[in-house]
Amino acid sequence: MKAIVYEEFGSPDVLELKEVEKPIPESNELLVKVHATSVNALDMIFRTGEKKLFGLTKLMTGFKKPKANILGFDVSGEVESVGKKVTKFKKGDLIYGAKGPKPGANAEYCCISEEHAAIKPSNMTHEEAAAVPDTACTALTGLKEKVNIKEGQSVLIYGASGGVGTYAVQIARLFTSDVTAVCSTDKINNAQALGAKTVIDYTKEDFTQNGQLYDIIFDAVGRRKISYSICKNYLTENGIFVTVDLETVLFKQIRNKHIKSYLGNVSTESLDFLKEQIEAGKIKSIVEKVFPLEQLADAHRYYEKGHLKGKVVINVLE
Ligand SMILES: NC(=O)c1ccc[n+]([C@@H]2O[C@H](COP(=O)([O-])OP(=O)(O)OC[C@H]3O[C@@H](n4cnc5c(N)ncnc54)[C@H](OP(=O)(O)O)[C@@H]3O)[C@@H](O)[C@H]2O)c1
Numbered sequence: 001m002k003a004i005v006y007e008e009f010g011s012p013d014v015l016e017l018k019e020v021e022k023p024i025p026e027s028n029e030l031l032v033k034v035h036a037t038s039v040n041a042l043d044m045i046f047r048t049g050e051k052k053l054f055g056l057t058k059l060m061t062g063f064k065k066p067k068a069n070i071l072g073f074d075v076s077g078e079v080e081s082v083g084k085k086v087t088k089f090k091k092g093d094l095i096y097g098a099k100g101p102k103p104g105a106n107a108e109y110c111c112i113s114e115e116h117a118a119i120k121p122s123n124m125t126h127e128e129a130a131a132v133p134d135t136a137c138t139a140l141t142g143l144k145e146k147v148n149i150k151e152g153q154s155v156l157i158y159g160a161s162g163g164v165g166t167y168a169v170q171i172a173r174l175f176t177s178d179v180t181a182v183c184s185t186d187k188i189n190n191a192q193a194l195g196a197k198t199v200i201d202y203t204k205e206d207f208t209q210n211g212q213l214y215d216i217i218f219d220a221v222g223r224r225k226i227s228y229s230i231c232k233n234y235l236t237e238n239g240i241f242v243t244v245d246l247e248t249v250l251f252k253q254i255r256n257k258h259i260k261s262y263l264g265n266v267s268t269e270s271l272d273f274l275k276e277q278i279e280a281g282k283i284k285s286i287v288e289k290v291f292p293l294e295q296l297a298d299a300h301r302y303y304e305k306g307h308l309k310g311k312v313v314i315n316v317l318e
Contacts, residue, residue, distance in 0.1 A: 003107030004296040005069050009049030009061075012297035012304075020070070022109050027083040029111040032095065035077040035126035037105040039303045039312040040134045040163065041222075043071045046103055047300065053247050060101055071296075072105030072314070073098045075112060076120055076129035086114045088268070096120040098133040098266040106296055108316060118271030121278040124285065131285040131311035135163035136274050138244060138264030139171050139220065146260045147216050147240045154178040154236075156207060156214045159221030160196065161187035163311045164244055168220050169194045170283045180214070182207055187309055190286065208234050219243035228252065228259045286310025292318040 001022045006014040025031040045052055046061050046068065061067060076096040079089050089095060097117030104110045120129045143149045155172045159165040160181030172179045173195035181196035184203050191199045200207045208230065215238070217231045222245035231241045235258060243249060246261040253259045277283040288309045291299040293316045303312045 001108040002293065003070050004072075004293060006047060006066055006071065007069060009047065009066060012047070012300040014047065015071075015297040015300065017294055020107070023104070023111045025081060025083040025111045026113075027085040028113055028115070029083045030086060030089055030095065030114055030117060031080045031082070031109060031111050032075055032077040032117075033080050034075050034105055034108060034110055034316045036130035036316060037072045037076075037314045038074040038130045038134075038163075039299050039314065040073055042073055042134065043103065043300070044304065046071055053250070068102045068104060070104045070107050070110075072103050072107070072110070073100060074130050074133045075099065075105040075110060076126040077316075080109065082114075088114050089117065089119075094120045094126075096126075096129040096133060097268075097271060098137070100266065106293065106314065106316075108293075115268060116266050118268045118275060121275045123279055123281075127287060127290055127313045127315055128285040131163070131287055131313055132167070132274060132278075133266045133271065134264065135311065136167035136171070136283070137266040137270045138164050139168035139218075140270050140274065141262055141264045142218055142242050142244065142260075143168065143171050143175070143216070145265070146262050147218075147242050149175040149216060151176050152178070153215035154180070154213070155216040155218065156180045156182065156212075156234075157196070158182045158207075158217060158219045158226055160191045160194075160199075161310075162220065162308050165220035166190070166194060166286045166310050167283065168218055169196050170277075172216075172218070174277060174282060180207070180212070184307065190309055194286075213239065215239050217241045219245065224248060228256070232258065287313050289313070290315050292316075 005018040079093040161183040180198040181191035242260040
């Protein structure tokens with residue numbers, strides 16, 4: 001099968017198109033004919049081999065050489081065969097989900113655990129569905145599992161325009177109408193269309209200067225752009241700052257109940273919940289650009305420029 005392979009850590013130049021063996025599913029896995037996959041922050045960590053979480057990520061990515069030679073976590077495609085312990089899926093099912101802990105979806109076929117897959121939303125293309133798993137489940141884990149967002153709460157989504165952020169605005173809106181989105185100028189209309197009641201253009205206005213307090217401030221940017229110390233005076237008495245950046249608050253959150261972080265969890269339960277919302281027209285994918293598999297290196301360069309509107313997707317069938 002065709003796959004994009006990397007044998008050393010480095011820039012997108014390390015990604016090469018090769019013919020490799022088709023994978024064989026373990027007993028709990030599905031062999032999936034990949035129609036589309038998408039680019040995530042985790043792919044950058046695996047490709048560069050950079051140390052995150054105090055070096056713990058090296059256990060997954062490899063120390064001197066990559067442990068996995070094919071990148072790609074998100075997948076949307078068709079089940080080709082199933083391992084003998086798989087009960088929820090059968091050959092021919094159209095599924096979406098995510099690989100983990102090892103990547104491997106930047107290929108014509110990949111294997112994923114049935115625990116990380118669900119039937120694809122019927123009203124989405126494979127490209128739209130492949131945008132969902134990692135980033136939408138990260139937004140859902142943060143807002144629902146970590147801070148239990150409730151009706152009536154005021155929520156600010158910082159970084160409302162990227163992969164995690166576009167889903168976070170829509171997921172927050174499922175639970176409360178008081179959603180404020182923070183993004184740059186050319187993403188304002190998009191944030192409004194996704195359901196934000198208020199949109200703040202961070203290039204013109206500082207949300208900490210408008211006198212508003214929030215029950216939840218969700219940092220969907222990470223990369224140390226904001227912090228609890230910046231946000232603490234703009235939280236209500238029981239307000240919580242929740243961030244996608246686990247590294248910066250790993251120890252602080254133990255001592256302070258107003259700070260939370262986490263790793264996103266892609267489970268069948270979360271994907272089924274998202275499918276229901278997607279099919280009800282309450283959540284959609286914003287796909288900024290689609291690349292064919294052969295141009296994965298260009299897709300990584302595009303992702304790394306930042307300031308995306310939604311997701312970068314890879315069409316594997318093209
Ligand atoms: N904890 C987890 O399990 C987990 C899982 C997935 C991702 N992540 C993390 O989540 C973060 C977002 O990932 P992503 O794939 O959604 O990234 P992305 O698509 O690149 O989105 C990041 C967004 O941040 C905004 N931004 C950049 N600089 C900003 C600034 N100074 N102020 C406000 N907004 C700014 C950009 O919007 P504008 O164009 O409007 O500036 C951009 O759209 C990353 O740090 C990633 O590592 C964590």
